[in-house]
Amino acid sequence: MSDAGPLVEVDGLTFRYRRATEPAIRDISLTIAPGEVLLVAGPSGCGKSTLIRAMNGLIPHAYPGGLEGSVRLEGRLTTELKLRDIALCVGTVLQDPAKQIVGATVEAELAFGPENLGVPRGEIRELIGLVAEQAGIEPLLGRETAALSGGERQLLAMAGILMMRPRLYVVDEPLANLDPRSADRLLEILRGLADRGNAVVIVEHRVEEALQLRPDRVLYLDGGVARYLGPVEGFLEIADPRAVKLPFEVVLARAAAGTLSEPPPDAASAAADEPAADAPPRLAFEAVDASIGDHRILHGVDASLGRREVVAILGPNGSGKTTAFRTAMQLLPVTAGRILVDGLDSKGRGTADLATIFGYVFQSPSQMLFARSVREELAFGPTNLRRDPALLDELIADCLRRTALDGLEGIQERAPLSLSFGQQKRLALAIALALEPATLILDEPSAGQDHRTAEAFMREVLAIPGLQSVYFITHDVDLALTHADRILLFRDGRIVADGPPKEVIVDEARWRACNLTPTSLMQANTRWGGDDDRFLDAESLALRIVRSGQTAPVGTEGGSTSTLLD
Amino acid sequence: MNIAPRYLGRGSWLARRDPRTIILVVALVGITVIQIWDIRIVLIMLLGAQLWYRSARIPFRLVKRQWLFVTFFVSLIVLWNTILTGGEVGGFQREQMHVLFHLPLLGTPIAAETLSYGVTQYARFFTFATLGFTMAYAIAPADLGVAFARLRVPEKFAYAIDLTFRFIPSLGNDLQTTIDAQKVRGHEWDKGKGGPIAKLRRTVPLVVPLTMNAIVNAEDTIDAMDLRAFGTGRRSWYRELVYDRTDRLIVAAVVALLVTFTVLGFAGVTSRTYVFPFLLDLAGG
Amino acid sequence: MSTMALSKAGLWEVNSRTIVYAAIGAALYGVLGFLINIVIPGSNNVSVRPAYALVPFFGFAFGPIVGLFTGLVGNALLDQLSGYGAFTAWNWSIANGLAGLLAGVFAVMVADRMSTPTTRIVGAGVVAVAATLVGFLFVFTDIWVFGNSFEAALTGSYGWVIVPNLIAAVIITPILAAAWEPLKEAIGR
Numbered sequence A: 001m002s003d004a005g006p007l008v009e010v011d012g013l014t015f016r017y018r019r020a021t022e023p024a025i026r027d028i029s030l031t032i033a034p035g036e037v038l039l040v041a042g043p044s045g046c047g048k049s050t051l052i053r054a055m056n057g058l059i060p061h062a063y064p065g066g067l068e069g070s071v072r073l074e075g076r077l078t079t080e081l082k083l084r085d086i087a088l089c090v091g092t093v094l095q096d097p098a099k100q101i102v103g104a105t106v107e108a109e110l111a112f113g114p115e116n117l118g119v120p121r122g123e124i125r126e127l128i129g130l131v132a133e134q135a136g137i138e139p140l141l142g143r144e145t146a147a148l149s150g151g152e153r154q155l156l157a158m159a160g161i162l163m164m165r166p167r168l169y170v171v172d173e174p175l176a177n178l179d180p181r182s183a184d185r186l187l188e189i190l191r192g193l194a195d196r197g198n199a200v201v202i203v204e205h206r207v208e209e210a211l212q213l214r215p216d217r218v219l220y221l222d223g224g225v226a227r228y229l230g231p232v233e234g235f236l237e238i239a240d241p242r243a244v245k246l247p248f249e250v251v252l253a254r255a256a257a258g259t260l261s262e263p264p265p266d267a268a269s270a271a272a273d274e275p276a277a278d279a280p281p282r283l284a285f286e287a288v289d290a291s292i293g294d295h296r297i298l299h300g301v302d303a304s305l306g307r308r309e310v311v312a313i314l315g316p317n318g319s320g321k322t323t324a325f326r327t328a329m330q331l332l333p334v335t336a337g338r339i340l341v342d343g344l345d346s347k348g349r350g351t352a353d354l355a356t357i358f359g360y361v362f363q364s365p366s367q368m369l370f371a372r373s374v375r376e377e378l379a380f381g382p383t384n385l386r387r388d389p390a391l392l393d394e395l396i397a398d399c400l401r402r403t404a405l406d407g408l409e410g411i412q413e414r415a416p417l418s419l420s421f422g423q424q425k426r427l428a429l430a431i432a433l434a435l436e437p438a439t440l441i442l443d444e445p446s447a448g449q450d451h452r453t454a455e456a457f458m459r460e461v462l463a464i465p466g467l468q469s470v471y472f473i474t475h476d477v478d479l480a481l482t483h484a485d486r487i488l489l490f491r492d493g494r495i496v497a498d499g500p501p502k503e504v505i506v507d508e509a510r511w512r513a514c515n516l517t518p519t520s521l522m523q524a525n526t527r528w529g530g531d532d533d534r535f536l537d538a539e540s541l542a543l544r545i546v547r548s549g550q551t552a553p554v555g556t557e558g559g560s561t562s563t564l565l566d
Numbered sequence B: 001m002n003i004a005p006r007y008l009g010r011g012s013w014l015a016r017r018d019p020r021t022i023i024l025v026v027a028l029v030g031i032t033v034i035q036i037w038d039i040r041i042v043l044i045m046l047l048g049a050q051l052w053y054r055s056a057r058i059p060f061r062l063v064k065r066q067w068l069f070v071t072f073f074v075s076l077i078v079l080w081n082t083i084l085t086g087g088e089v090g091g092f093q094r095e096q097m098h099v100l101f102h103l104p105l106l107g108t109p110i111a112a113e114t115l116s117y118g119v120t121q122y123a124r125f126f127t128f129a130t131l132g133f134t135m136a137y138a139i140a141p142a143d144l145g146v147a148f149a150r151l152r153v154p155e156k157f158a159y160a161i162d163l164t165f166r167f168i169p170s171l172g173n174d175l176q177t178t179i180d181a182q183k184v185r186g187h188e189w190d191k192g193k194g195g196p197i198a199k200l201r202r203t204v205p206l207v208v209p210l211t212m213n214a215i216v217n218a219e220d221t222i223d224a225m226d227l228r229a230f231g232t233g234r235r236s237w238y239r240e241l242v243y244d245r246t247d248r249l250i251v252a253a254v255v256a257l258l259v260t261f262t263v264l265g266f267a268g269v270t271s272r273t274y275v276f277p278f279l280l281d282l283a284g285g
Numbered sequence C: 001m002s003t004m005a006l007s008k009a010g011l012w013e014v015n016s017r018t019i020v021y022a023a024i025g026a027a028l029y030g031v032l033g034f035l036i037n038i039v040i041p042g043s044n045n046v047s048v049r050p051a052y053a054l055v056p057f058f059g060f061a062f063g064p065i066v067g068l069f070t071g072l073v074g075n076a077l078l079d080q081l082s083g084y085g086a087f088t089a090w091n092w093s094i095a096n097g098l099a100g101l102l103a104g105v106f107a108v109m110v111a112d113r114m115s116t117p118t119t120r121i122v123g124a125g126v127v128a129v130a131a132t133l134v135g136f137l138f139v140f141t142d143i144w145v146f147g148n149s150f151e152a153a154l155t156g157s158y159g160w161v162i163v164p165n166l167i168a169a170v171i172i173t174p175i176l177a178a179a180w181e182p183l184k185e186a187i188g189r
């Protein structure tokens, strides 16, 4: 390895995908030296993954298209190198770990890269030992990959790349699937790699967390163009806090400097409309047990979720959050205890019947789309439940209106699978609304979306007219705290905390035991928030602090993130 | 949803063999038996196959359903074959046959030859099944892909088998999610009225999303493979299979068996149906 | 490549794309076939497997190699999962594989006539039927394997399998092709 030259030189790079009319990235130039960490940030679709593909050789070797400019790895053009040689130099962890794991067992996955390079068995065995230790995944050896949690998979994908011993590590949005504790672990590994003279490129819009990696420089992409390339401080001054998630101190400083625009008005929350009557809760768990196969998942869950309430459910990967709601929808049997819906035992009620009370929106929208057109897709549920066909047209139009899909031209005749991810998510919502439920249950509404989109989606959901309550499961702590009236904290199939956001976060030990870390926004809310139980989002809180004149200098807060900034 | 082959032979003598041996025995003995129509030899083969199968110690009650189905299936085939040919099975001509009785209603003549042939078909079929079952229950599911890979089938084909096994559990979970998601919309594929066509149509809301999602997700899997230099040169295989002396002996014996009976078959020694003499006596031939 | 399956160039090429689609096709056939089949009432255990429709579909959409693997390995896998062993009905697995392979070949032969989405969807149905009818001729090897007469193989083996498979191919394969139409343009390289 030569320390003399840069590892990567990108020069005037423009790339257009074969079937696209516009380039996905335009005129990008940058160099990366050994030991350097580059953070790439930017909104969805801005070309981050495309830039990565150009660095790891998939462009032009696997993706043909219009390529101008050049990418050099250790002085050699990627167009002239073979993918095999590039693989020895650049290791890439793709966006979704579940899709890139090719081995049925952890060892098979780790061995895959070296096997392709023809490395002898003995050497692979040694490497596995080393890498497992480095990535901290020794306990996973011997397990089947299908049985791993999302967080474990992400670490395994990283380890699979470590096996190839490349000099440049490229990771695409590694934090999205991780609970905060696992995220810390991954960032540590990456930092260690850079300290040992490798280069790291990390794509991430959760800038607050990514700063922990102490990146040397930031590349901010928007619309395929580099808007900023330089040190972190300069980036924090210009970044739009609504597009990427910044530490609260930065937002506050921007507010103080008067460069923060007014946030959209908070939509009247569904729960705020009417005061709750003495009616029974919408959904009550009474000492509920549930099992999958022989494996007991829920251990005496007790909770009641109100008729007019926004409830967020937080907890580590695999703690039983999804299982609890699948049980409530009668998709899994209750093995002990009972579940009451509007005060009545729900035993014996069918799933479809319950769906008219709870609109259940699954995490991945495409897993239920099958019809030729959006119209047919929306009509499916009501038809199954034998609703009056005469009212169908009106119902469909109404659902599309409530989910802001009616703006798309000819939406009713479009093929559901041809919609973008964000549009499919709305369609999934519209499908749930077509059964006219009073309550929505959302499983990870923010998954697969950037900060701005997730935030906007949640706002829109809460503003849907005619809904009484919304219950949502999420890993995004700030999303939960700012939108929910109440938080349920899951751990190991039990509820360990239940109350308004302000109360739930008080016990920091418990918070951390649920693999959650205190965010800067959370600490700021505790410190400066008002007397009401609600948490404010970063911009609103910053503006409020500035207006009330109690501005504090950045960095005095002893929180976890401020120390990362020095 | 948990879908995996049932590894019922776990820990048995047979399961400790190299999976390649088990596969080779099924294949080579299978081809041997196909060429044999002499019931005396088929029965010896069946006995050998049964001993081989027994060494996997598969509890019968767990595979009763499979055995019942095989029995039902072979009975149907033998009976159907007999009826359709009017008893002229296995190349015997009506004139040469020694009729024992006629089937009620149908009137199909049943001769010594017909019965002998039917019994031979049964025995052959059971030999195939006995051998085949060892593959279903005595190979660790995780080893199956690797075993094929090491049987010198083309490398890429072998890896595709490995990858197939990798996709099974995740597709099983995806199918469960899709079934649940459609249930929430009031759709249950296995409930409701109508004939087979209507039932078939009711599976569309499951088959379509599952398939299309799998295809879309494949995009990333392909990238991940390319990025780790898949298919750019000769691979090595990390997983080790132990092919010991016993395995070598078994495979050698099986190859010898195949060669012997291929020669005998071509010489016409074992490829002809053996007609039981006592049946001929009975028919007064 | 996804669209290249409809052209002659690269029809028999095997790359990581072919391998992943092949593995997915086979795994889908195994999983769906195992969990979802419809026993025709009153018929002795004849069942319609909607999963069969995947075989001609994968051949049609991704080429003969993918089709071959989907049918061959998919059917063997299904037998393995059901507890009969992957090799027990080996000649039927080959028949499935041939149907997939032929779907890929036929698709190229009629590619010129499938220039609009509608003709492609109809084409998928026609190709699926033709590939099924021809590919499953291989089950006539039952004559050699089990010693059946021609008549018994025609009605017992071929007829037994062809009727439910044709039903699945006619109804489900075009639906899959239709769902694939808009996706085809959105994904791929």
Ligand SMILES: Nc1ncnc2c1ncn2[C@@H]1O[C@H](COP(=O)(O)OP(=O)(O)OP(=O)(O)O)[C@@H](O)[C@H]1O
Binding pocket: A017, A018, A019, A020, A024, A042, A043, A044, A045, A046, A047, A048, A049, A050, A051, A095, A450, C186, C187, C188, C189
């Ligand atoms: N295979 C492809 N073929 C055609 N266009 C593509 C392809 N992949 C991406 N694009 C387009 O290129 C642009 C940039 O996409 P890219 O995936 O690089 O964005 P991104 O910044 O990684 O977004 P995200 O945060 O959502 O992952 C988008 O407009 C996208 O639609």
Ligand SMILES: Nc1ncnc2c1ncn2[C@@H]1O[C@H](COP(=O)(O)OP(=O)(O)OP(=O)(O)O)[C@@H](O)[C@H]1O
Binding pocket: A149, A150, A292, A293, A295, A297, A315, A316, A317, A318, A319, A320, A321, A322, A323, A324, B001, B002, B173, B176
């Ligand atoms: N189909 C299944 N088969 C077997 N075990 C399962 C299945 N689905 C979930 N589990 C197990 O049940 C437990 C709880 O899973 P659940 O999906 O409810 O977790 P979760 O809290 O929603 O996690 P995440 O945040 O990762 O979505 C986990 O240990 C998981 O491994």
Ligand SMILES: [Mg+2]
Binding pocket: A048, A049, A050, A095, A172
């Ligand atoms: Mg991306």
Ligand SMILES: [Mg+2]
Binding pocket: A321, A322, A323, A443
């Ligand atoms: Mg979950």
